[in-house]
Amino acid sequence: MANDSPLHQRRRPLNPSELDAIPWLRLLSAEERERAIDDLRISEALPGEFVCRMGRPVTYWFGVVDGLLKMSTDNAEGQTMTFTGVPPGGWFGEGTALKREPYRYNIQPLRSSLVAGLHVDTFHWLLDHSIGFNRFVMNQLNERLGQFIAAREIDRLTNPDIRVARSLASLFNPTLYPGVGEVLRITQQELAYLVGLSRQRVNEALTALAAQGSIRVEYGGLRILDLQALRSQVYKL
Numbered sequence: 001m002a003n004d005s006p007l008h009q010r011r012r013p014l015n016p017s018e019l020d021a022i023p024w025l026r027l028l029s030a031e032e033r034e035r036a037i038d039d040l041r042i043s044e045a046l047p048g049e050f051v052c053r054m055g056r057p058v059t060y061w062f063g064v065v066d067g068l069l070k071m072s073t074d075n076a077e078g079q080t081m082t083f084t085g086v087p088p089g090g091w092f093g094e095g096t097a098l099k100r101e102p103y104r105y106n107i108q109p110l111r112s113s114l115v116a117g118l119h120v121d122t123f124h125w126l127l128d129h130s131i132g133f134n135r136f137v138m139n140q141l142n143e144r145l146g147q148f149i150a151a152r153e154i155d156r157l158t159n160p161d162i163r164v165a166r167s168l169a170s171l172f173n174p175t176l177y178p179g180v181g182e183v184l185r186i187t188q189q190e191l192a193y194l195v196g197l198s199r200q201r202v203n204e205a206l207t208a209l210a211a212q213g214s215i216r217v218e219y220g221g222l223r224i225l226d227l228q229a230l231r232s233q234v235y236k237l
Helices: 016-020 030-039 094-099 120-129 131-155 160-171 188-195 199-212 227-233
Strands: 041-045 060-066 069-074 080-086 106-109 113-119 215-218 221-224
Touching (some): 080 160, 080 188, 113 120, 188 199
Antiparallel strands (some): 215 221
């Protein structure tokens, strides 16, 4: 979120319900929490806008309060590769913030989304002062490593059903995305963007998963019925 971007210009303090949606705030001491809240800002990110852009310097550590973002990159031929989606409760970019290096990926909303940001200087202050915050960031980095290893595996899969199942399982990660719970608000077209398949093919894969009892397709989203079964069934589809 560059200082001259419309997203930055629309920033505002968070209200109490938005603060309650930030999982790491409850791990801080009173002093640490006060400093973080004073610095936190939130903006509505619209489809097509860039929350993060390749090559831009890091200024904030970001989290999704509501909505859905995609993390992607463009290759030399101009083709876009999507790494993952970021649903509610997900905070991202801690590796970039730690190293204070330019972003190596783009972050854009798939629909209108509320995105919170903590300035990188406050991020480092919390690392220097808060054990609870350090543990949260360490867990994030550990889960993120596993997520990207899985993403590389998914990218090499040729079976569309397995691609959809494994991508969907990653969006229900309770550590990275505690705001999702049992229901992920996502359309089949949005999931198709994340997986890199047609909406029709995604629909066929979701129908197969629903028939196995792992998920239930509901209006405006997907309800997880058995996450462990979903993770284990991805190898059997």
